[in-house]
Structure formats: C-alpha cells, structure tokens
Amino acid sequence: MSGQSYNPVEMLEKLVAFDTTSAKTNIPLIEFIEDYLASHGLETHRVQTDDGMKSSLHAVIGPAGVPGIGLSGHSDVVPVTDQNWNTDPFTLTKKGSRLYGRGSCDMKGFISCILSHVPKFQKRDLKTPIHLLISYDEEVGCTGVRPMISELGKRLPAPRLVIVGEPTSMKVVDAHKSIHGFETCVTGKESHSGKPHLGVNAIMAAGQLVSELTRIDSEMRARSDGPRFDPPYTNVAVALIEGGTARNITPKNCTIAWMFRTVPSTDPDEIISRFEKFAQEEVLPAMKAVSPDAAIETVQTSRVPSLNAPDGSPAVSLALKLAGKNDTFAVSYGTEGSLFEEAGFSSVIIGPGDIAQAHAPDEFIEESELEECTVFLDKLSDYAEAS
Template sequence: MASPQIFTPREMIEKLVSFDTTSHLSNLALIEFVESYLASHGVPSRRVTNEDGTKANLFATLGDETEPGGIVLSGHTDVVPVEGQDWSSDPFGIVEKDGRLFGRGTSDMKSFIAIALAYVPKFLKGGPKMPVHLALSYDEEVGCLGVRPMIESIIRTMPRPQVVIVGEPSSMKVVNAHKGIQSYTTKVTGLEFHSSQTHLGVSAIQYAVELISFLMTLATEMRERGDASGRFSPPYTTINVGTIRGGTALNIIPKSCSFLWEYRSLPDADPSEIISRFNAYAEEEVLPRMRAVFPGAKIETVARAQSPGLAALDGDPGETLVMKLAQCNSAEAVSYNTEAGLFQLADIPTVVCGPGDIAQAHKPDEFIELSQIAECETFMGRLADFVSGRPI
C-alpha cells in the first residue's frame, strides 16, 4: 500500500481551489482526487452520481459507519462562475496577500472541506470512538440539487447522525436558523400587433409589469408582517425580481416577456403562500383580461430552485456540541440559504458553521482571512479530540 498522502490545510485549500468546479462543469476531477487521498489513508468512499454521470457527491466515513450518533461534515464542491468578473489574479490559483488567501471558493466553501480533509489523519489517530462522516455535494449553487440524493442515501444506509455541520462561511459562528428560497421563471405570451393598434394586440410587457407590481405589493406586505423572532436581517420575508426580458422593437406590441424572481422566506413562514397568491392573481385577475382580446394568451410560471429554511431547535444536543467546539455562547440566524434545511427536513439535526465571510462569496477577488483558517483548524482539532474520547 502506498504511503498516506499528507497535506497541510493551506496545501489542501490550494489543491481544491485549483479544480474549476463551476456549477455548469463537472466536479469529477476533484472527487477523484479526494477518493485517492482518502484511499491512501485506508478510508473507502462512495459516489452518488447525477443522471448522466458527469457529477458526483462523495460520502466517506472515518471510523465505524454502523455506529450511531456520528458527526457529519458537509460541504458543496461547486463554485459560482468567474466570467465577467474583474479578478486581480487567477481565480483558480491561490494568492496570499495581507493576511488573506484569494481564489474562487476560498470562502464559499472549499476551505472548510479542505481543512476537514487535512485533518483526516488526526480524526483517524488512535481509532475514533465516534464516526466522522464526510459529505461532499455538487450543484449547491444552482438549487441545492446534488445533496438531495445523498441525504436519501444517508437515511437508507446508516444510523441517524448526532448532528450535521454544514461548513458554509459563517465566520466560525454557529448558525441554527436561515431563510428558505424559492425561485421562478414567469413567461407572459400575448399578441404581436402594430403599436398604433394597441386595442388589437396584447402587450406581454404590460401584463408582466402588472404581475411584477403585484409581487412588489406582496413584498410590502411581507415587510409589514416582519419577523417575530427578531433574529433576521432584513427582518422579514423578501421578494426580488432579478431579470426581465421582452419585446422586439418600439413599434411592435410585444408578444412575449419573461422575468426571473425569487423570495426568501422566514423559516416559520408558509413557503407556498407567495407562489399560491401570485398564481391566483395571474389566473383570476390578469389572464381573463388578456384572453378577452386574444384567447391564446398565456401566463406560465415554472419553479427553478427550491430549498427550505433552517429552523432553530434550541437545546438540541448536536447544536450544543457544535457551540462547545466553536466556543460560542449563542447561535445566530442568517438570511442566506444552505443545504442545512434539507438535512433538517430529513429529521437530522443540523447547524451551519464554517470559516470565511459570506460577504466575500460570489465576488471577484474572493478571499478568506488566514485567521479564519486558523480558527477552523482549532475547531477541527477539538472535534478530533471529541471523537477520540479526549476532553475538549
């Protein structure tokens, strides 16, 4: 057997960042590297692939997989695109400057994965009395797609873990609540006509504007409802229209118009309320007026991505453990979405805790502070002590 591969956390971060795992590309090269690395330490792993085999989740257990109450370290391997961004250096090469490491995925979220992997020898040292599971997913950035079949596999094949730690950038604070996200494409189809004959055409843009105006009315209502917990910023469910496209020329009544929109709901809110009210308004208020002129008019709304929020489970033993590992006295709530809500939906206690600042995610010249890496290393060291039965 070949000698075990050894990487420092810094070296592992550099290695993982070097793989261009932008969501529209394959992540298999990174997965193959991690498989080989784990195998060099005698750790088997299993893939859960997508339908065409171009992407894969990877699940591995350090210790006895059949032991209940293990700790899951979960992270996504994909990153957002760099095209169109003004980077000062190669996004897929690490540059250190002013106490920071620059590169795509340094904060979101390859550093957490890298540090967990670099600590594999310490987790294995002496034989862990409690298993540590590594769960690496694909396509989180486009709707938390890959983790879903991996969660199903975990439920089917192993005892319920004590807690899942999703290592999204939280500045190493423990997060026990975040908002859910629902996103949609709405396409409005009207009737083209000369712009001088507005009574004979059906303007898709005009009716799309009505629909968007209704969404903004709902947004105002959500803001007025507020957040009873007082934990979120902003303290209410939000609605955003991101893009709108329609029309062909100034003197043509536009036949089609489409817009992309989303809402980010508080974890205790009904996630179906906004889309249900939007669809009812479209069908009952807008579409009849369109079809009075042109019976073939349509309003079609298709879901793009949906991921549940994470609700606080105060006093949960898993959360208490992670707070002890992170040396936090209280848990936070955030407005961004993660895979944590999907684990919780499967009745697995879950928190978010990882190095880096979410403010750096998705930006050009993304970076992570070296101090955050050091803090995560300390966290992993405490976890290694805990699973080995040593005091923390």
C-alpha cells in the first residue's frame, strides 16, 4: 500500500469535515486516521468507550521499547448550536490567509500538522519514538483521555514526556488553572404560599448558598495571588439555577450548577469544604427544623487539575529549545496536559492557533500558524533522531 499524502491544509480539510461535536461519535474520524496511518505501515490501538461510539487512538512512529515523545490532541469540538457562522462550519473555507472551520484552531489544526508530518518522521532514523495520542471528550471535562492515560505503561507504551498541542499561538505554556464543576440540589418542602411557615423554601435556601459563593469569589479575587494568569485570581461562579413550580407554592426543589477555576496557589479543597460547612451548619439546620427531609447535597461533576510544571520540567525545557524561545506563559483554560502531568508524564502546552478563536463562531486558524507548527515538528525530528 502506498502511503497517503496530505499537506497540513489538506489534512485539516479532511478532519474538519467530520462533525465530531463532543455529543456525537468520533469513530468515522478515527477510522480515517487509522486508514491513513495503516497506509504508512503503522499499527494503531484504540481505547474505546463501552458503547463503541467514541475512541482514543494511540500510535508509535519509531523504535519500540524506548520511551517516546507524546504528541497529544483531542478530536472533539464544541457545538455550533446558536452560533452565527458566515461559512459552513464543517467545510474548511479559505479566505485570505485564514482557514475557517469548527476545530480549525481547537484543535484539529495541530492534529493535521502531526498527521501530515508522519511520512517525514518515518524518513528519519528516530532514536526516540514519536507517540500519537488522540483523545475524545476533552471539551466536556477532559474525560476521554483518562482511560488512555491509565493504559500507558500497560497495554500502551509510556511516553517520556508529552507535548499537548492546544492553541497557544506556538508559545510555550507551562501552567494553567484548575477547573472544578459542581451541582448542588436543595430539597425543601412544598406549602401554600399563604402558609410559608409550613414549608421550606428551597430557592431561598439556594440563594443563601449563592451569596456564600459570591463572598468566596470576592475574597479569592482580593487575594490576587496568580500574577502570571489573566485574570490573576481564582474565581467562583454560579452558572445555572433551576427550581420552583408556581408563584403561590413554596418551592420544594432548587438546583444550582457552579464552578471555580483556581490559580495553582489555591487549594481547591479550601473552597469545597468552606461551602459544605456553610451549607450544613448555617443553612440546613433551619430547614431541618421545619422538615426533617430537607437536604442540601453537592456532587462534583467535573475536575481538571491545574498544571504547574516544576522547574527543570523536561517537557518545558524541550519545547523551549525546539521553539527557539526563552519565555513561558500561563493560561486560564484547562487542558489534558495537567492529567498527563498528574499521571507522572512531564507535560507542556504548545500548539498552533489563537485561543481567542476557539469555541467562537467563524473559528479560524492562520495558515502561517500551521507552517510554524510544521517547523517545530521538523526540529522535533532532528532532536528525536539525535537523542
């Protein structure tokens, strides 16, 4: 079989055409990549969901049995629902120097660069192998990469370090905030609104909780202890609230969805335990006095740890060297990098595209960004051949 060949723009055109919105299957895209890699004689391994609707993909270019350099990207994209696009989001459209399409920036651009580079990697006499680590469901809380990470060093070879190609405009990013999501269900008791003393108003109890979260948010902002980040503080936000039946019924239920993003110096448990203490000690007793069934229950719905690469991080040092840069940056969005780092694999974030375009309508990537990433991959080939 002769190897299929695409330049990064042609590859991006192929990848954008697969609608891999997180809620949908990514299998057609994975099959396309499998066929492409197979045409270059490469073996691939899936890590699938139980229902077979989604899969990660792992492949190794170069020698087996040697820890490699992981190139990591997520195959899913955010929805285009309710967004006003001037082009078809799933047809890569070139206008001037910009390439428009959902995922062009976040982050099929990077995946296109690494895939189109495969034949070039193969021409080299690599001493250090290159590992391709393609995941799913990143946009819904970095959940899809976790089963693949837990296979590294077991069914799949472990990388020595991981380069995560999220859009950073090819800057070297060594830190990001953590993201924690929660759902709090408040259960009160219904009554006629003319007899409020017989009921427990779940919405008003939830209001007290919202006030406490607002206080925590203000205090965290005042600390302003993350000077590298924009904004330079931990923030807490209530994002969704739902409850009540009618104006003349004391509401029995109220649910709030809330989240926070921490700078690395904030301990997430501090916020969680302060909220829980307030709920159980300041709000719940008065509710229980009226109705023993009253409850406030909080579940954590998502968690992406912060990334805070240590001094001398092998991944950061290598990325700086390959990119020819001296400075590192911190960002306020979460990535799979922190999960690799947490699992013991030194990680760094560097990839083509500007994060300002990610998730937006008319998402685009500058063609020059793909070229800059390709130069970076050429430098990576030099490095992997020499050491």
